[in-house]
Amino acid sequence: MLTNRIAALFSGLLILTLTLLPVATLAEADALQPEEDQGSTAREIVGKLEMLHYNKLKLGDEMSEELWDEYIEALDPTKSYFLASDINEFRQWRTKLDDELRTGQVNHGFEIYNRYRLRVTDRLNNILSQLDKGLPEFDFDRDESLEVDREDSQWPVSISAADELWRKRLKSSVLNLRLTGKKDEEIRDLLTRRYTGQLKRVKQQSSDDVFELYMNSLTRLYDPHSNYLSPRSLENFNMSMSLSLEGIGAVLQMEDEYTKVARLVAGGPADRTGKLKPNDKIVAVGQDKEGEMVDVVGWRLDDVVELIRGAAGTYVRLETIPTGGDGSHRTILIKRSKVKLEDQAAKKAIFEFSDGEKSYKIGVINLPTFYIDFEAYRRRDPNYKSTTRDVARLLNELEEENVDGVILDLRNNGGGSLQEATMLTDLFIDQGPVVQIRHANEQISRHNRSRSRAMYRGPLMVLINRLSASASEIFAGAIQDYNRGLVVGNQSFGKGTVQTMAPLKEGQLKITQSKFYRVSGDSTQHAGVTPDIPMPQLIDTESVGESAYDTALPWDRIHAVPHAKYFDLKELLPALVSKHNQRTATDPDFVYLREQFRFERERADQESISLNEKAREEEREALNERLLTMENRRRNAKGLEPYESFEALEESESDDVAALGGPVEIKLEDDPILNEAGYIMADFIGLNKKASKAPPQVANF
Template sequence: MLTNRIATFFSGLLLTALTALPFGALAAEDALQPEDDHGGTAREIVGKLEMLHYNKLKVGDEMSADLWDEYIDTLDPTRSYFLASDIAEFRQWRDKLDDQLRAGQVTAGFNIYNRYRLRMSDRLENILSQLEKGLPKFDFTRDENLLLDREDSAWPASISEADELWRKRLKSSVLNLRLTGKTDEEIQDLLTRRYQGQVKRIGQQNSDDVFELYMNSLTRLYDPHSNYLSPRSLENFNMSMSLSLEGIGAVLQMEDEYTKVARLVAGGPADRNGKVKPNDKIVAVGQDKEGEMVDVVGWRLDDVVDLIRGSAGTYVRLETIPAGGDGSHRTVLIKRSKVKLEDQAAKKATFEFSDGDQTFKIGVINLPTFYIDFEAYRRRDPNYKSTTRDVARLLNELKEEGVDGIILDLRNNGGGSLQEATMLTDLFIDQGPVVQIRHANEQISRHNRSRSRAMYRGPLMVLINRLSASASEIFAGAIQDYNRGLVVGNQSFGKGTVQTMAPLKEGQLKITQSKFYRVSGDSTQHAGVTPDIPMPQLIDAESVGESAYDSALPWDRIHAVPHAKYFNLKDLLPDLISKHTQRTAVDPDFVFLREHFRLDSERADRKFVSLNEMAREQEREDLNQQMLVLENRRRIAKGLEPYENFEAYEKSESEDTTAIGGPVEIKLESDPILNEAGYIMADFIGLSEKIAKTPPQVANF
């Protein structure tokens, strides 16, 4: 569970007074029961976690309490289904779950889930009975608020208290839909179909679903990247790993009742489209350009994925709630395609930048991921495609073009092959260690080394952001530790762990067994790589990144290993930072980026949302006006024609960008971060006479 989880809700469930039946729609005989193999699998999972996981935690009384908390919070993160009396009843198991799991008993997990399932079913049936009579009449002129984050709220103590919570939730749902322009009849129809679908999916749940949910509440206590895959989930996982990706190229996850975009696959349709961003919530999916939009709030994740996935060349429409927006919806048209290796391949461009005295030609290499064609590599194809081979070719081309320096752009690069990260580093440094790996048994491996003389020895910059992770962090960290080049951008993701698959009799366990460390001894875990020169923050580090997870393994250090120090960059940084600060303080694009992020942060920090329609409309109008003022201020400063109104600005932002046909070109005019990185590189080269020209020396520790 995220530390800063913002509670998002089923759009409109109403709790009326419970009837004499304690749990409404589902009868006792509908309760789900453990399968015969679940007990043995639970014992296996406990044993492998204790024996193999890097964290070396024991399943005891303290973990029993943590598991109890995690499981209940996973089921009901908004504290809206269970009553306080339910929680009081469940406390009988709070310190006993560890003993039960060791004994192969999972009935407590099923009992808690069945209560949740019955409570949820009752909510759905009650709201459907209300909707049969028409949409409830709410007073949208009344000044009242809905608490957004109920993570620390008390559980409803009574039916009347729960009634009031659900009344506000339904009112908020109806208001949200009214603000999208829907009529009462359309809202009633949409909500009816939404909850009918959810009732159907409740009935389709089986015992394996419950067991997987319970076991993953346990694995998350070890770290967020360890999880149990049931036979069904394992089949889907293997299919996604073995088949060509066909769809939109997005990694999705559940957050409360919403499907959320976790990250975009580099070079995929959604990435090239540019209108879908991490943390956007998907509320509806439509097929083709005109197909009916199907509401997916409350759907299972795999069902949403099935709806989005489709044949290459077809279209899908996503109705999203953009992250950091005002809650309004946006519909994005995306043309599905296969995510091809060539779409993720490194590409280059050259640009000219001046430091005020001289003009320099700067080469830019964009690297979306660390890739290798393993199949071609295994069959010893001499022309197999890989990151290192492609970058080496591009380096030769850039040297022939006479570039004065090179920027390696790793923004949004989520990682990939460790072998490629090591070999890529080998292109820029002489022989030496690249990364240390400490395993669960405390042994440290230092076999990942640069083994050749550097291919490129000129000025180098690595550009990173919050979505640069794993292999990207290994490469950037090595370049920084060797003082080989500048690291510019934002603090990286902080994914510094390695997972392996452990077979079980039923399913498999993905388990964290190792941790990455830089040659300096610093872990890349949790803290990531801190840039030498920071750029404006565009992605909220509170909600995106390893540090956003409660159970993320901590940052720590081990012994450094001897490594070279190439340049005395420390003495250059004050001048470089000063020039960068002076430029960006008045640069129209950077002023816009900083103010835009400030507005997003203010909205993300809200504790309540108004249920007064006029107040909400005014909030939207104020936000739209603020965005228009920011954009027009930017445009005027750049000599561009300002927009007449927000509608004109919005239209320009939503123009169709569904064309496919290869990687996006590297363009400076739409990328102020890269543009500024070019000026920093020009300053870096211009100040190069201050860099010691002596050969690299091994650092002393």
């Protein structure tokens, strides 16, 4: 299960054996204490959440219990550090945390953290002591396994139970490294450096770190996008979460002990390599082309970001565990650079498709993000760049080339400017509302409107996927509600909330205050936009998207607003779906995509891993053979030369990145989803010409 916990600073630390300090010695430990101003900041946070947040939740005993659960899970998501006796002791505070916060007290939060810190420090010291004597000897012929998902497990009931859990975890770490080809001495050195670094970072944690972790456990109860930023986090807010200025162009998050790629910045250095993908785990970072690789397993997120960030023109190497692979590591060389507007700008291409009777010229516009050059706009530069201006220019060029229809590709478009989403919709519809916004005070705003006649009135399709979010969902939802065009692809991300920054005495609070609703009255929150014609699912909706968050605000609806209807899509959809299904049922690329998704879901559902080396090697060989068979079945069906081995497949330039929406360059041969979208568009144009046309009608409510 995906855990998107920005504040989960430490996790996944391994140990062989441990003699735990008795609880009585905690007072002698180097415990962290709350600072004087943190109490007043906590009161401020509680007050602003209760008064300003969209949810209007009041902090009481029930939420106190939820806060206790959330905080414990943030500290120990794998239930591997605390003992059951620790948890039982902490239970006395489950219904008292709300009262404490209201009076400006955070003592219990610090007491829980200090116990956690003690447990982690003891384990790290003991494992380093073990490694100092040499790499422990493990029996890799023994048939045993390790749980990989401990969400439903219990905390160890005794020291011996904890030792057994960590024996397996350490054995798993050693085995993973052995399977990458590393020798025992290399493994010992790597693990020693890893745990020494982790111990150093644990000891460097400050009162601010603990307070931020505790407060974010509270804000997550309201929704996953509200969070507290300490002064340090606030200073680095933009760059610590998105390396899009001078870095690699990737948004990162923590999942257990790993730094994981949440998404790539369109047109950024990482995106252009075509090798780094969402859900890949970063395990080591190296500077320049030959610098030493620094193991970053268990590091704080902002420390990993700092290591990856660097001056434009320099190189960084990332050692990753690719998603959906066999667990093997992969090293990717990326040249750092600034992500410029021109790298993210809309691009076009023209292709020909046939509906079986006639060929049509289809224009494709790829839009990676909703952008605007705010600085140039504020200067009143008449040539400022923006999404709407660029798309308008491309539409003019496409119409000059007499295209029969346009596909607007919003796959992987994570959003951007609401103003641009509204203005872009204005290019395709006449005057009318685009989106409704309901605020925390329950007032509904409908000021975001199309204010002029449509510039382009021809056939239109919007292509979306699971990574299409926010502004993309507003645009796609409006096009769908107006029946202005087809929406094709996958269910979108489902982020339909708006956050604002609220100042605090110390730091700031990012708080959800509004919610987007379509003109139909449906929220885009949680459910996203459902396509008229679905494509094979490539991204697991259980791990990616708003619905993957436990505390995501729910879907709901408000009153619809009058809006025009352009095409009678209900009449055309059955025939379009039938033709699409016939084409893709045996299409080699679509068969492969469906097999690939089933394969990755099977791996995601794996609850344990073997600690038997021979069994793991056999699993890897079977896994690689299955991947090779899937790919060669596709290649044989397309008349392409099959790969002789899995190694040959790995070394090739795989086109699976393009299948996810991939690079900005528009290439049909690498993109079966776009290729099929073109055929759907050809069918749409042909069927619409045969159908009786009626002028747009204003819907009756």
